[in-house]
Amino acid sequence: MSLIGKQRIVIGMYDGFGMDYFNASPLPAFRSMARDGFFKPVSAVFPTVTNANNASICCGAWPKDHGITGNSYFNERTGEADYMESADFIRIPTVIQRAAERGVKSALLTCKVKTIHLLGRGAAIAVAAEAPPPEFVALYGKPADIYSREINYWLWRVAADILRRRRDIGLLYVHTTDYPMHMWAPAAEESKEHMETLDGLLAEARAGAPDAAFLLTADHGMNYKRRCWDLFKACRESGAEVRFALSAEKDRYVKHHRTFGGAAWVWLKSPADEERVAHALLDLKGIEAVLPRRAAAEKFGLMAERIGELAVFGDAETVFGELETPMEELEPSYRSHGSLHESRIPLIIYNSSVPLPPAEAFSANLDLTRHIVQ
Ligand SMILES: [Zn+2]
Structure with missing residues (x-):
């Protein structure tokens, strides 16, 4: 009704x-x-x-x-x-x-x-x-x-x-x-x-x-966050280069949180890279899970073609975005969202x-x- x-x-x-x-x-x-x-x-x-x-x-x-x-x-x-x-x-x-x-x-x-x-x-x-x-x-x-x-x-x-x-x-x-x-x-x-x-x-x-x-x-x-990973640069550094990495939070309103968020999508250079890249991601501090596209879409009710080939889940203190370096420690006052912890x-x-x-x-x-x- x-x-x-x-x-x-x-x-x-x-x-x-x-x-x-x-x-x-x-x-x-x-x-x-x-x-x-x-x-x-x-x-x-x-x-x-x-x-x-x-x-x-x-x-x-x-x-x-x-x-x-x-x-x-x-x-x-x-x-x-x-x-x-x-x-x-x-x-x-x-x-x-x-x-x-x-x-x-x-x-x-x-x-x-x-x-x-x-x-x-x-x-x-x-x-x-x-x-x-x-x-x-x-x-x-x-x-x-x-x-x-x-x-x-x-x-x-x-x-x-x-x-x-x-x-x-x-x-x-x-x-x-x-x-x-x-x-x-x-x-x-x-x-x-x-x-x-x-x-x-x-x-x-x-x-x-x-x-x-x-x-x-x-x-x-919303939660305090301690660190941000640039997954493209971090994967390249560990020898598991990817095609593209994207924070699901990225938008035009950059001032208050630089659009870093606790979930990211990764696109591979080749499907054969999947396992190697997943392992490289799981080795990074603060990443608590990596799921292939289909599994992530199924579990969270997402549209598969509009997410990455890998879905990356940050812990409560970790976000993703574009940086000058693979990782950055964030200011103690930094708060954001995007992960399962919000x-x-x-x-x-x-x-x-x-x-x-x-x-x-x-x-x-x-x-x-x-x-x-x-
Ligand atoms: Zn919001």
């Missing part, structure tokens, strides 16, 4: 909101929704990067079905990495498109322009806080810089106001930025202020739309007018929309 058209729906995708952030602050609005509705800690999709998870939540499906397996992919034709941030890469309709097919208008509110390109098709309103339309600036003021926590406050203030004033909008998809999580651990004062402010804005949104269902989750958590996130459904399936049906963030927003 679908909520679309039955009641207004607010999908809150809180970027980087791991369970440790949920547990570190009182968050009375989140907690009362969890208590009175449905709450379960669930898993993010692997790799724990934004686009793969945002597409999964927005489609209610695994990457094997929608096709977004990371922020970037390797274009085998050009031999270059391309950003996977166009709606053309998504092979099934998003909840926004499904709503439009039924005559229900949606608003996509996000901090980053890339999310509009990826998920904005079919939305009646599509606003990126980093480049807002003039009429939004006139109404709500100029948002803070994209590399700030205040930009998330602007975004949720807009969401709460649209809920109050635009009753014709039947679905809101609100996607914050994880910059604050990259900058501050859950116990930091700045982080608590960020989460408490977002909690207050959630309470305001609920007060302005008592009829609406709120569906809340995240794309991944998988635990909250899932909350509040005020749904359709009955929910049993709790066992919810194991991943994409289950937020899979069962009741089809």
Whole structure:
């Protein structure tokens, strides 16, 4: 049974909101929704990067079905990495498109322009806080810089106001930025202020739309990282040269984490190299697993042709990216995601007018929309 058209729906995708952030602050609005509705800690999709998870939540499906397996992919034709941030890469309709097919208008509110390109098709309103339309600036003021926590406050203030004033909008998809999580651990004062402010804005949104269902989750958590490997250079150094290595996290927003992430794909020069390269990778400190393409696709619900010939899994302290040297020790303040260690996130459904399936049906963030927003 679908909520679309039955009641207004607010999908809150809180970027980087791991369970440790949920547990570190009182968050009375989140907690009362969890208590009175449905709450379960669930898993993010692997790799724990934004686009793969945002597409999964927005489609209610695994990457094997929608096709977004990371922020970037390797274009085998050009031999270059391309950003996977166009709606053309998504092979099934998003909840926004499904709503439009039924005559229900949606608003996509996000901090980053890339999310509009990826998920904005079919939305009646599509606003990126980093480049807002003039009429939004006139109404709500100029948002803070994209590399700030205040930009998330602007975004949720807009969401709460649209809920109050635009009753014709039947679905809101609100996607914050994880910059604050990259900058501050859950116990930091700045982080608590960020989460408490977002909690207050959630309470305001609920007060302005008592009829609406709120569906809340995240794309991944965040951890401190100690080291980064450039797998192309590291493999070359150990005599097991590869064709290409790519951090699944690589995107345009380089400032806060240089787009290093805890998962990588490797393409081989020849299929015969597979075992030798896998061994060379497993010899590197901080790599906890290497899987061949088919096995990785099967295990994590990925689209095989859009991942590498080898999937490389970092431990909680290890990330991958492009470096001047094979390995770099990172600053102690460095935080990022992408690995299996950033998988635990909250899932909350509040005020749904359709009955929910049993709790066992919810194991991943994409289950937020899979069962009741089809
Ligand atoms: Zn993210």
